[in-house]
Amino acid sequence: MLKRKRMIFVYYILNLLFGLMIMLPVRAALMDAAGYSLVGQHLAVKIDMDFLLEFIVKNSIAGSPMLLLVMSAGIIYLAANLFLSGGAYGVLAAGDVYSARLFWENAGKYFGRFLRLFFWSLPLLGVFFCIQFIETGVVRFIWGSDPYQYVTYWGAWVKTGLAYAGLLVYLLVLDYGRIIIVLTDERKTRNALWQVLKFTFRHFFVVFGLSSVVFLAGIVAVALYNPIVDALSAPSALIVFFLLIFQQFFVFIRMGLRLTLYAGQMELYKVASLSTDAGAVSSPSLSAQPA
Amino acid sequence: MIPKILLSIITCLSFCSGQQTIFTTPLSPRIANYDIDVRLDAKTRTLFAHEILHWRNTSSDTIRELQFHLYLNAFRNNRSTFMKESGGSLRSSKIEQDGWGFIEVKKLVLPSGEDVTSALQFIQPDDADTDDKTVALLPLVHPLSPGDSIKLSIDFTDRLPQPPFARTGAKSEYFFAGQWFPKIGVYIDGKWNCHQFHATTEFFADFGVYNVRMTVPEQNIVGATGLQVEVKKNGDGTATHFYHAEDVHDFAWTTSPEFVEFKGKAENVDIRVLMQPDHADQGVRHVEAAKVAIEYFHKWYGDYPFPNLTVVDPRRGAGGSGGMEYPTLITAGTIYGLPDGLRTVEDVIIHEFGHNYWYHLLASNEFEESWMDEGINSYTEYQIMNDRYGPEGDALDVLGIKGNILQLQRATYLNAATIDPTIRNAWQYYSGNSYGVNSYTKPGLLLTTLHNYLGKEMMLKIMRAYVARWRFKHPHSKDFVAVANNVSGQDLDWFFNQALYTNAVLDYSVDQVSTREVQKQRGYDYTSSTEKADSITESSEKITEASAGDSTMYLSEVKVRRLGTFTFPVEIEAVFQNGEKLREHWDGNDLWKIYRYTKPSKLVSATVDPDRRIPLDINFTNNSKTVEVQSLGINKTAIRFMFWIQSLLDQPEWLNLGTFLQQLF
Numbered sequence: 043m044l045k046r047k048r049m050i051f052v053y054y055i056l057n058l059l060f061g062l063m064i065m066l067p068v069r070a071a072l073m074d075a076a077g078y079s080l081v082g083q084h085l086a087v088k089i090d091m092d093f094l095l096e097f098i099v100k101n102s103i104a105g106s107p108m109l110l111l112v113m114s115a116g117i118i119y120l121a122a123n124l125f126l127s128g129g130a131y132g133v134l135a136a137g138d139v140y141s142a143r144l145f146w147e148n149a150g151k152y153f154g155r156f157l158r159l160f161f162w163s164l165p166l167l168g169v170f171f172c173i174q175f176i177e178t179g180v181v182r183f184i185w186g187s188d189p190y191q192y193v194t195y196w197g198a199w200v201k202t203g204l205a206y207a208g209l210l211v212y213l214l215v216l217d218y219g220r221i222i223i224v225l226t227d228e229r230k231t232r233n234a235l236w237q238v239l240k241f242t243f244r245h246f247f248v249v250f251g252l253s254s255v256v257f258l259a260g261i262v263a264v265a266l267y268n269p270i271v272d273a274l275s276a277p278s279a280l281i282v283f284f285l286l287i288f289q290q291f292f293v294f295i296r297m298g299l300r301l302t303l304y305a306g307q308m309e310l311y312k313v314a315s316l317s318t319d320a321g322a323v324s325s326p327s328l329s330a331q332p333a
Numbered sequence: 334m335i336p337k338i339l340l341s342i343i344t345c346l347s348f349c350s351g352q353q354t355i356f357t358t359p360l361s362p363r364i365a366n367y368d369i370d371v372r373l374d375a376k377t378r379t380l381f382a383h384e385i386l387h388w389r390n391t392s393s394d395t396i397r398e399l400q401f402h403l404y405l406n407a408f409r410n411n412r413s414t415f416m417k418e419s420g421g422s423l424r425s426s427k428i429e430q431d432g433w434g435f436i437e438v439k440k441l442v443l444p445s446g447e448d449v450t451s452a453l454q455f456i457q458p459d460d461a462d463t464d465d466k467t468v469a470l471l472p473l474v475h476p477l478s479p480g481d482s483i484k485l486s487i488d489f490t491d492r493l494p495q496p497p498f499a500r501t502g503a504k505s506e507y508f509f510a511g512q513w514f515p516k517i518g519v520y521i522d523g524k525w526n527c528h529q530f531h532a533t534t535e536f537f538a539d540f541g542v543y544n545v546r547m548t549v550p551e552q553n554i555v556g557a558t559g560l561q562v563e564v565k566k567n568g569d570g571t572a573t574h575f576y577h578a579e580d581v582h583d584f585a586w587t588t589s590p591e592f593v594e595f596k597g598k599a600e601n602v603d604i605r606v607l608m609q610p611d612h613a614d615q616g617v618r619h620v621e622a623a624k625v626a627i628e629y630f631h632k633w634y635g636d637y638p639f640p641n642l643t644v645v646d647p648r649r650g651a652g653g654s655g656g657m658e659y660p661t662l663i664t665a666g667t668i669y670g671l672p673d674g675l676r677t678v679e680d681v682i683i684h685e686f687g688h689n690y691w692y693h694l695l696a697s698n699e700f701e702e703s704w705m706d707e708g709i710n711s712y713t714e715y716q717i718m719n720d721r722y723g724p725e726g727d728a729l730d731v732l733g734i735k736g737n738i739l740q741l742q743r744a745t746y747l748n749a750a751t752i753d754p755t756i757r758n759a760w761q762y763y764s765g766n767s768y769g770v771n772s773y774t775k776p777g778l779l780l781t782t783l784h785n786y787l788g789k790e791m792m793l794k795i796m797r798a799y800v801a802r803w804r805f806k807h808p809h810s811k812d813f814v815a816v817a818n819n820v821s822g823q824d825l826d827w828f829f830n831q832a833l834y835t836n837a838v839l840d841y842s843v844d845q846v847s848t849r850e851v852q853k854q855r856g857y858d859y860t861s862s863t864e865k866a867d868s869i870t871e872s873s874e875k876i877t878e879a880s881a882g883d884s885t886m887y888l889s890e891v892k893v894r895r896l897g898t899f900t901f902p903v904e905i906e907a908v909f910q911n912g913e914k915l916r917e918h919w920d921g922n923d924l925w926k927i928y929r930y931t932k933p934s935k936l937v938s939a940t941v942d943p944d945r946r947i948p949l950d951i952n953f954t955n956n957s958k959t960v961e962v963q964s965l966g967i968n969k970t971a972i973r974f975m976f977w978i979q980s981l982l983d984q985p986e987w988l989n990l991g992t993f994l995q996q997l998f
Contacts, residue, residue, distance in 0.1 A: 058979070061975045069968070073967050077964065079959065083966050084966060085967060086966035089970070095743070095744035096744075190610065191649050192670075195670045279965055297983075
């Protein structure tokens with residue numbers, strides 16, 4: 043992870059910028075409401091439920107614009123991530139030695155293809171997301187339209203698990219699709235999509251297992267993170283500063299995990315495709331650069 | 334008063350000997366008494382019933398007509414007043430396509446044997462909407478003189494709505510019958526008080542004795558108001574359950590073959606909980622909550638005179654019958670997997686049991702003064718929940734998030750505080766939300782404010798006196814106020830007039846605080862002067878001077894404003910840099926008040942209502958002001974918020990948790 047620190051830093055800066063974009067209006071509203079109030083002081087220790095409820099009720103009119111901001115930010119962030127991933131995969135394919143030129147050129151080079159890949163994959167997203175409705179069908183088949191609540195309750199857990207699994211499979215397809223585009227320089231995204239579907243389901247357990255490990259590592263990290271942050275409740279500027287540093291360090295690690303996943307996936311693809319002879323593999327190089 | 338244990342023994346002996354007597358001396362006037370035989374046809378969700386109504390004219394008037402509630406006709410079609418006002422849905426329930434319900438009087442016979450069914454006519458005393466058939470009038474050929482009684486024989490048929498809608502109905506094998514029989518109105522203050530059934534109204538009736546025999550499928554369990562006398566198997570696949578209740582003003586019952594029974598006891602009250610099979614793991618929790626309710630009400634507000642309480646857990650898909658009160662029977666509601674820290678079970682049971690005081694014993698008119706049952710009950714609910722499960726997180730204590738029921742309820746008040754006065758006819762509020770706020774939340778908050786103002790002991794005295802003086806009667810708002818004035822020894826009309834009869838909002842704020850160095854004494858003359866500020870209303874200042882010496886002095890100013898029209902005495906606390914705290918008392922009548930201090934220490938902050946004893950204040954955030962900006966807490970909150978945004982951006986699939994929660998609830 044350390045050798046990719048500059049790439050991780052690029053991802054981190056993007057994440058931080060978007061986080062700030064959404065956070066700053068909320069901070070401004072909080073400051074306006076409680077900046078010169080003892081409530082603002084008490085927030086340094088714990089959330090005041092009376093204030094929180096008053097704040098939500100009084101700012102409910104800003105809910106729609108805020109939701110629009112968050113959704114817009116999410117969409118732009120997704121596109122920006124696609125852009126950066128071109129650079130990341132390009133660097134990883136070229137031997138995992140970062141250079142700014144290599145990174146940004148590959149980011150630009152592959153962005154169009156990645157964007158087309160994303161749009162072509164959306165129907166697949168729908169299909170994989172609908173995997174969760176297998177639960178609905180099974181419940182309806184076995185228990186009818188009026189099941190006992192424990193069936194509904196545990197079914198909701200199963201359904202959520204299936205939904206996450208479906209999403210993970212979709213993300214796998216998106217990841218390996220990008221890997222194939224970079225390694226084989228495939229220009230037809232539909233071909234890339236077809237190849238990735240074949241690859242993913244041929245090596246399903248391995249590829250799903252790798253992604254699941256990283257996904258679960260993220261959950262474990264959050265579970266470890268929360269008690270530490272709760273312990274940082276003393277109302278001092280130093281503690282709040284340390285909280286910020288700790289949180290951002292955590293985000294940095296998450297970005298690192300993501301790039302580690304990309305690297306792992308790329309290696310896995312290379313090994314698996316060599317063993318099954320699933321297409322030519324080439325790495326982008328500096329020799330193809332314009333004069 | 335007969336000790337509760339002796340009462341239990343007498344009751345048991347009476348029932349065991351076949352006599353139906355719960356109280357050797359009637360507790361209430363027993364004006365409206367019912368004997369009802371009803372048979373349930375489960376397939377068609379129909380009740381076939383025969384009712385004998387004994388009604389006494391306890392007024393000094395000659396009665397020339399009788400008026401009845403036929404509540405189930407509210408669900409007859411989409412043209413009833415109820416359905417028009419509700420828009421077809423209530424408590425997240427909607428009637429299914431073929432789920433309409435009704436009540437039909439088939440035959441009405443006088444004591445003389447005369448059939449007067451055709452004389453029964455529908456009336457609409459509230460809105461003149463002739464489509465509404467929830468009130469019927471029977472002219473009396475032979476008027477009733479004061480003191481006379483009449484006995485009517487009524488055959489009627491009910492179709493219960495499906496699913497349970499607005500408290501009553503059927504869902505598959507589960508039946509809940511509330512407001513299901515022709516119910517005579519209340520003759521009071523020289524006229525009939527018999528309102529139509531509206532979307533936001535509840536009920537009003539006289540006390541009496543009920544003997545009800547319910548014939549249901551043999552395998553069914555029955556829960557009902559009152560005590561079970563006997564269960565008789567009829568040999569045809571049905572069984573008849575006979576229940577007897579005294580000094581009650583309503584009778585509800587439920588039946589299902591799937592109930593799982595749990596039992597308990599508190600203060601010599603037998604508790605019976607009827608749980609759904611998929612909630613059976615919460616049976617003990619329901620029993621314990623009922624015990625808490627009974628014990629607290631007994632300790633704080635007076636004796637619960639009945640020997641039993643039944644708690645019903647509605648079936649899945651029948652939530653419309655949940656969260657409701659009837660004499661000696663309440664309905665709760667839960668979901669499978671409910672965390673212990675989400676105390677909706679405890680809260681609803683304490684609230685619904687509370688109605689056995691505020692609604693049953695104190696039988697106020699829920700049509701016209703809904704705050705007297707819902708609002709007073711909300712107040713007692715807040716007190717009990719906080720005492721038992723608080724002080725923090727009495728309602729919500731999950732994953733480190735804590736919330737009190739009063740805080741959560743107050744949030745609903747914030748947006749609807751000015752729309753209506755607290756008291757008005759329940760069907761005449763601006764909206765269902767305004768009805769809810771003015772019936773439940775605002776009265777709960779204003780009584781909590783009064784509780785904090787008078788002190789807990791005094792407030793308990795008032796409530797106990799109210800129960801003792803008005804139990805088994807029909808109190809009005811003015812009666813409650815009179816008790817409060819009398820017991821407290823104060824004239825509290827200034828409070829109640831604002832709180833109950835206006836839409837005045839209470840909002841005090843610290844508008845400005847400042848502190849500046851005062852120049853040391855120099856020159857020929859120096860006099861400390863009081864500045865007379867210009868103002869629209871009377872103003873006053875308070876100056877505290879320390880000795881001028883050579884130390885640096887600071888002139889600090891605190892400006893407090895009354896932003897709302899509700900006046901209330903408040904405390905203001907000024908805090909200085911050296912740790913000194915000064916408390917001032919203001920009667921709160923003027924529009925503003927300025928306090929000035931000359932001290933060797935800077936002012937740091939000022940707070941109105943520093944102990945947060947006025948929950949009726951609509952804005953706590955403006956109650957305090959600091960001289961310096963408090964960015965630390967804001968930044969910490971913003972940083973934590975930003976982290977979750979950053980995480981969601983990186984892993985947006987976590988949003989799927991929303992789908993999970995939506996499926997559970």
